[in-house]
Amino acid sequence: MTDIVTRKMEEDDVPAVLKIERLSFSTPWSEYSFLNEIYKKYAFTRVALSEGNIIGYICVNFVLHEAHILNLAVDPDFRRRGAATLLMDEALRELKKKNCVFIYLEVRVSNTAAREFYEGFGFKPAGIRKKYYASPDEDALLMMGRI
Numbered sequence: 001m002t003d004i005v006t007r008k009m010e011e012d013d014v015p016a017v018l019k020i021e022r023l024s025f026s027t028p029w030s031e032y033s034f035l036n037e038i039y040k041k042y043a044f045t046r047v048a049l050s051e052g053n054i055i056g057y058i059c060v061n062f063v064l065h066e067a068h069i070l071n072l073a074v075d076p077d078f079r080r081r082g083a084a085t086l087l088m089d090e091a092l093r094e095l096k097k098k099n100c101v102f103i104y105l106e107v108r109v110s111n112t113a114a115r116e117f118y119e120g121f122g123f124k125p126a127g128i129r130k131k132y133y134a135s136p137d138e139d140a141l142l143m144m145g146r147i
């Protein structure tokens with residue numbers, strides 16, 4: 001776990017990020033989506049690296065005291081080593097500095113790994129968004145947390 005470091009996502013990181021994105025989601029984000037997050041004003045992006053290689057990333061948006069986790073993924077070969085925890089810890093620390101109080105996200109109802117991960121950070125189920133996802137069609141569980 002000690003070999004994992006984080007830093008802000010940069011344009012040159014996007015090809016490596018896209019590889020993880022495509023391994024992690026059935027409807028992956030495009031290159032444009034990540035570039036948009038990198039340059040958006042009210043966005044927080046970080047990558048996690050192990051031995052200089054990108055192994056995970058997080059994208060969060062914030063407005064006033066509310067933050068929305070848009071994307072979080074870790075390379076399948078590097079899961080359960082604390083990379084996502086590191087990314088979340090850093091996001092929560094930065095969002096607190098920006099006076100954010102609430103944080104929410106959507107997750108596929110069947111995604112027990114992510115649901116357990118977020119529950120570990122104190123997130124609680126707050127509703128269902130019907131047919132939020134495609135490929136396959138699935139409801140999203142809305143989860144809310146306090147910062």
Ligand SMILES: CC(C)(COP(=O)(O)OP(=O)(O)OC[C@H]1O[C@@H](n2cnc3c(N)ncnc32)[C@H](O)[C@@H]1OP(=O)(O)O)[C@@H](O)C(=O)NCCC(=O)NCCS
Nearest residue numbers: 024072073074079080081082083084085107113114116117
């Ligand atoms: C969810 C995800 C980001 C977790 O990344 P990770 O780096 O493996 O997470 P961590 O190692 O920091 O795990 C922290 C804790 O979360 C929980 N957790 C993580 N993966 C889990 C799994 N597969 N099953 C059950 N609990 C899990 C555990 O409590 C874990 O602690 P432990 O390893 O000491 O038991 C990763 O599984 C992933 O990229 N999934 C695919 C993309 C995705 O679903 N993203 C979220 C979309 S909302």
